[in-house]
Amino acid sequence: MNQSILIPLVVGVISAILGYLLGRLSKKSKNGNEKVLLNNKIAKLESSLRNCKESKLILETDLKLAQESNVFIPFDATLAKEVFGKKIKENDLKIIEGVGPKIEGLFHKFGINTWKALGETSIAKCQEVLNSGGERYKIHKPNTWPKQAQLAYEGKWEELKDWQDNLDGGKA
Template sequence: MIALFDFCSFPWWLQWLLPFLLGLGLGWALWSKYKSMISEYEANIASLNNKLKGVEASLAECRSKTADLEGDVALAKGRVREMEEEMNSLKSSSEAGIGGNLASMAAGFAAGSATSSGGESTGMGASVGKYAKLKSDNLQIIEGIGPKMDEVLKENGIGSWQELAAQSPESLRAILNKYGDSYKIIDPSSWPEQAKLAADGDFDALMALQKNLDTGVATGTQSDSKLEKMLIKLGIIKTYKQDDLKIVEGIGPKIEELLHNAGIKTWKALAESTPESLKGILSAAGANFQLADPTTWPKQAELANDGKWAELESYQEFLQGGKG
């Protein structure tokens, strides 16, 4: 008689070992399968993270370029508006009968001067735009010319920027020599050049020139511009404290304090910051600061750091809270 397989005939420890080994083998097979799946998922996640970083970098670059382009557009709009103001001023002058017709006035403006109905020479550069308070007979905007010298020049038929620009240093020296030894130490060599810039309405260039002059004489060092100080007193241009972050549209005392605490204490440091890093500073400060948009702050700070105040002013006129 054939003996049947009897599992129960095995020793007790073997009866437990066989199911254990079967379970262990099955578990190992499942673990190997899931380990392979996990490795595959981890590789896919790493690949997606790398792609995400690339997309974020491209997005940051696009945002930076967008901010630069918005700044250029704002500056262009500011220049267009200035030209429109100049054109409207010319039209108004033409309608009032000053300088004849509009065409002759436009030509006079291009040359930096125009003739009034009475034949008097006037500086068109001073009669338009934000420099309208400056008159062409104000010779005291010239570095080296004070009240007494203004009288001397006008006594000798030099009563406007155009007339002063037409003089040579030698002719001016001859005039000064007539008034005694006290006038012989005065150097008028830069006066015609300064007057030419004023007559042309190029006051920014005049201020830049005057920063290198002292009583009309070139010094080779930077000093305050006489015209600039006069314009500040008249309220025509603003003056700023060095590295005052609050001059940036959108930054007030509280945000300035946040930036200072983050190590951003100068215009240069702010100009070198990215909008993303600035947003991180604002986000970390709480919900009250997250509405601020720092996109244009580096551009504004760059203009301030470079001393491009006219461009900064034009740019800020088209911003609201620092947002283009």
């Protein structure tokens, strides 16, 4: 073979091999960068997941403590209906023996809108609420109302129903 053809041929083959190797190296470098970026994203997501799990654990613990200390007690409408034989709405003050729609309205005017709030209200304050309605409400005796409301708030439906069965218009 002629030397004039051999040199360009060898240079071409060497150039082709070098081009191929450089291309592979740059591709590996690019893939390596993508891999690093993806690993960083995975690490961030795993960290975020850990934080979420820790937050969930804290919230579950707080909820359990709150329930144990009667700060928050979920309302069980099904159980209430089962015991009373009728649908009970949450925080309906009329479930209290001796409290009707008009008396409930008086309590609402005083900002006493929940069983919890009524359960924490003194008998004297209950009488003050009644007195604010005029002469026709002064005859009511709210001696048991806070305790009844507390039982409703705590979801002690059986105990409340049994007690109410022995009351006369909310009076012991």
